[in-house]
Amino acid sequence: MKGEVVSxxxxxxxxxxxxxxxxxPPDVAGLPTMIAEPWVxxxxxxxxxxxxxxxxxADGNLLLCERERPWSQIVKVTPEGEKSVVWRHxxxxxxxxxxxxxxxxxxxxxxxxRIFIISPEGECKREILQPHFxxxxxxxxxxxxxxxxxxxxxxxxxxxDDSGAIWRADADGDYTHFHKILGNLYRPNGVGLSPAGxxxxxxxxxxxxxxxxxxxxxxxxxSFWACTSVVYQGASYEKYDSLRVDxxxxxxxxxxFGGRCLILNKNGIxxxxxxxxxxxxxxxxxxxxxxxxxxxxxGYMLGCGxxxxxxxKFNALAPAQKMFCNE
Numbered sequence: 448m449k450g451e452v453v454s455x456x457x458x459x460x461x462x463x464x465x466x467x468x469x470x471x472p473p474d475v476a477g478l479p480t481m482i483a484e485p486w487v488x489x490x491x492x493x494x495x496x497x498x499x500x501x502x503x504x505a506d507g508n509l510l511l512c513e514r515e516r517p518w519s520q521i522v523k524v525t526p527e528g529e530k531s532v533v534w535r536h537x538x539x540x541x542x543x544x545x546x547x548x549x550x551x552x553x554x555x556x557x558x559x560x561r562i563f564i565i566s567p568e569g570e571c572k573r574e575i576l577q578p579h580f581x582x583x584x585x586x587x588x589x590x591x592x593x594x595x596x597x598x599x600x601x602x603x604x605x606x607x608d609d610s611g612a613i614w615r616a617d618a619d620g621d622y623t624h625f626h627k628i629l630g631n632l633y634r635p636n637g638v639g640l641s642p643a644g645x646x647x648x649x650x651x652x653x654x655x656x657x658x659x660x661x662x663x664x665x666x667x668x669x670s671f672w673a674c675t676s677v678v679y680q681g682a683s684y685e686k687y688d689s690l691r692v693d694x695x696x697x698x699x700x701x702x703x704f705g706g707r708c709l710i711l712n713k714n715g716i717x718x719x720x721x722x723x724x725x726x727x728x729x730x731x732x733x734x735x736x737x738x739x740x741x742x743x744x745x746g747y748m749l750g751c752g753x754x755x756x757x758x759x760k761f762n763a764l765a766p767a768q769k770m771f772c773n774e
Contacts, residue, residue: 469729471720472683475709480720483748483759487528489513490756498749498756499689500544500554500588501738504567505772509738509747509758510552512541521554521565524758534569543689545589545597546772555586557602562586562622575622584614584625588689590638591771592666594618598640604633604653611635613649615666628668629660629675637690637700641713642768648698650687656680657687657700659715678715688735691746695765699737699746706732708748710764723750723759730754739767 470476490496493515500512509524510533520535521544533552541563543555550567560583564572576584576599587602595618604611611632616622633653640647647660647668661674668675681687685705692698696713699721706726710719723731730753737748746763750756 467727469706469727469732471707471722472681474681475717475720478717478719480722481761483721483723483746483750483761485724485757486747486760487524487530487758488755489522489524489530489751489758492751492753492755496751496756497733497735498751499542499736501736501747501749501758502544502546503738503740503767503770503772504546504552505548505550507740507742509740510544510546511736511749511758512544512554513756514540514542516540519556521552534563534565534571536563536571539563543586543588543600545591546770547591547595548771548774550772553589553597555589555599557585557587560585562589562599575616576625587636588638590640592640592644593771593774594666595771596666597622598628598638598647600635600638600649601632602634602636602652604635606633606653609633611651611653613638613647613660626667629658632658636688639690639692639698641692641696642694646696648690648692650690650700652686652688652703654680655682655685655687657690657698657711657715676715679711679717681709689737691737691739692768693739693763693765694768697764699739699763701735701737701748703735704732706734706750708734708737719764721746721748721761723748723757725754731757739763741767741769741773743767 519541521533540558552565554563587600597616599614609631612630613628617624637650657679686703688703698711707722731750
């Protein structure tokens with residue numbers, strides 16, 4: 448056969464290149480990528496120590512959960528980077544936070560299946576979330592809508608057991624009335640509402656999916672079949688964890704064990720990556736959570752590993768949206 452032979456293998460090599468331990472998955476490796484720089488170091492490395500649940504209060508303080516079994520605590524980091532403990536519980540596993548417009552902090556205790564309501568002064572006012580319809584909810588992430596209703600991810604399930612769900616606790620019922628928004632999920636984790644409140648985003652850690660749920664004006668899932676979609680699914684050992692939504696509707700999906708977050712546009716199309724500084728070394732790649740600061744375009748991602756526990760800072764694609772605590 449005459450002429451130039453064109454290989455059907457565009458990356459054909461005769462010698463193996465150096466293979467990195469922590470490459471970006473090939474489906475997102477070509478996207479624009481920003482490095483998140485260290486902002487505050489929280490702790491030196493300790494086995495079992497982890498951070499979760501970052502959120503901003505109305506005063507611009509970053510709140511987050513620190514846990515090291517059997518205890519967990521809510522920590523406040525001021526805009527100047529000063530750290531203090533807001534409240535601590537000696538037998539809990541707090542992983543998700545949301546701030547009410549009255550300043551109360553709602554804290555999800557994953558293992559005990561309860562939500563603490565903590566005053567701004569650090570007093571536990573009460574606990575909510577009891578067994579519902581013979582199913583004990585294990586709350587992970589939380590998000591308020593503009594009316595103060597609380598959306599909750601129920602972090603349960605296993606292969607062949609899609610028993611996880613997204614629930615809503617009604618503000619009108621003082622958070623004692625619960626509605627199932629979407630069931631048959633495998634370890635649902637992140638929850639976040641669009642700026643208009645007409646779309647609820649969630650992620651499944653068990654399947655690495657990002658799910659778009661269109662809501663009716665009452666805040667319930669629309670019944671039409673096309674109104675709930677798996678818009679994206681990643682394939683790797685990493686786990687899709689918490690998520691946030693900015694004022695343009697972009698979704699920031701934190702990737703646990705990945706040292707990164709994936710940004711999807713309002714239609715669920717991946718458009719960018721944010722990676723922690725030194726991600727290629729793998730020493731701070733526990734990145735389960737992030738927060739967007741209202742009034743700015745600043746993003747803050749939690750990361751921990753052998754290097755220690757840090758808050759990393761990056762520039763978001765759009766300003767943060769107004770949260771319930773900013774009302």
